[in-house]
Amino acid sequence: MRVLKETQDDKDVVCHYMERVLHCIFFLGHINKPKISPDKFLPDGQYEPFKAHFPKAFVEYDTHLPRFGPYSILLEYMVNYLKPESPVSLLNKLVAINKSLWIFEDGNTGPSSNDFMASVVAYCCVKDPDSTEVPKMVYGCSMSCKGSVQKEIMIGVSALHVWDRAISYAVYSEDHGPITFPEHVHCYAYNFNTQRAMRPCNNCVKMFVVNFHPEHQAQCHDEKWPYGNCAENESLSRLLQSDQDVRKDICIVGDNGEKLSGREEIEDMFKEKYEETTDKKVRERLAERKFKVGEELIFFTPSYSI
Numbered sequence: 156m157r158v159l160k161e162t163q164d165d166k167d168v169v170c171h172y173m174e175r176v177l178h179c180i181f182f183l184g185h186i187n188k189p190k191i192s193p194d195k196f197l198p199d200g201q202y203e204p205f206k207a208h209f210p211k212a213f214v215e216y217d218t219h220l221p222r223f224g225p226y227s228i229l230l231e232y233m234v235n236y237l238k239p240e241s242p243v244s245l246l247n248k249l250v251a252i253n254k255s256l257w258i259f260e261d262g263n264t265g266p267s268s269n270d271f272m273a274s275v276v277a278y279c280c281v282k283d284p285d286s287t288e289v290p291k292m293v294y295g296c297s298m299s300c301k302g303s304v305q306k307e308i309m310i311g312v313s314a315l316h317v318w319d320r321a322i323s324y325a326v327y328s329e330d331h332g333p334i335t336f337p338e339h340v341h342c343y344a345y346n347f348n349t350q351r352a353m354r355p356c357n358n359c360v361k362m363f364v365v366n367f368h369p370e371h372q373a374q375c376h377d378e379k380w381p382y383g384n385c386a387e388n389e390s391l392s393r394l395l396q397s398d399q400d401v402r403k404d405i406c407i408v409g410d411n412g413e414k415l416s417g418r419e420e421i422e423d424m425f426k427e428k429y430e431e432t433t434d435k436k437v438r439e440r441l442a443e444r445k446f447k448v449g450e451e452l453i454f455f456t457p458s459y460s461i
């Protein structure tokens with residue numbers, strides 16, 4: 156990421172996000188098999204300067220967890236500080252960044268920036284039919300890490316510590332009743348690979364009843380990615396965390412449209428059925444990859460606060 160403006164505040168903002176991105180990438184390198192050490196991610200001559208500038212990221216990647224993947228952190232920066240006027244302007248900026256490769260590549264042998272790019276960005280909003288105001292979009296991206304174990308860990312950590320619990324329940328309960336959103340919630344997705352709007356996958360329509368744009372089209376194959384990988388999870392989770400009306404109105408409905416479970420019951424079901432097993436699995440996977448797991452899972456806090 157480049158320093159876009161010259162004030163100290165802006166530099167601190169960029170450093171805050173850069174520090175989180177570096178820590179997250181080093182963490183993902185550490186739990187990769189084989190391990191990839193921090194120096195492999197930095198171009199020649201840059202290891203020491205980066206370490207001097209962001210020392211915490213270089214020592215806490217095997218003891219502290221990231222809350223978000225690298226591309227999610229970039230997306231958060233873009234949304235909060237560059238304040239895109241519309242999804243189109245944000246997507247155009249992201250396409251430009253994707254092309255410019257914000258991680259350095261080490262010839263053909265080292266890790267590639269592609270390993271940390273998300274292929275899909277989703278955005279959702281509440282459209283009040285009686286209002287002429289442009290609805291506020293809430294963004295999310297797909298899991299920006301490679302490897303099934305890395306994804307399993309990041310999805311588990313997200314479900315336990317980051318996402319709204321209704322999203323966590325949807326991800327782990329799979330086919331046991333989708334979460335139904337209020338009728339005015341709309342969800343969109345864009346795929347960078349095809350450079351087109353993207354329909355929700357089979358997993359997403361099993362997890363969520365919401366106005367998807369474009370609509371779902373039935374496919375007879377299973378998805379190649381796990382539940383929880385999709386950009387829709389992060390975007391819908393952020394909507395639930397930012398909009399109390401939507402948050403309290405989600406539910407699970409039966410075949411005849413009757414309400415089976417409300418918000419509190421859904422949270423309880425995640426806690427009772429999935430929380431403990433997910434926590435145990437995440438700890439096991441982390442320990443297998445030589446991440447130092449203490450009594451509590453600890454999260455990375457950047458030294459540049461904003």
Ligand SMILES: [Zn+2]
Pocket residue numbers: 355356357358359385386387
């Ligand atoms: Zn999906």
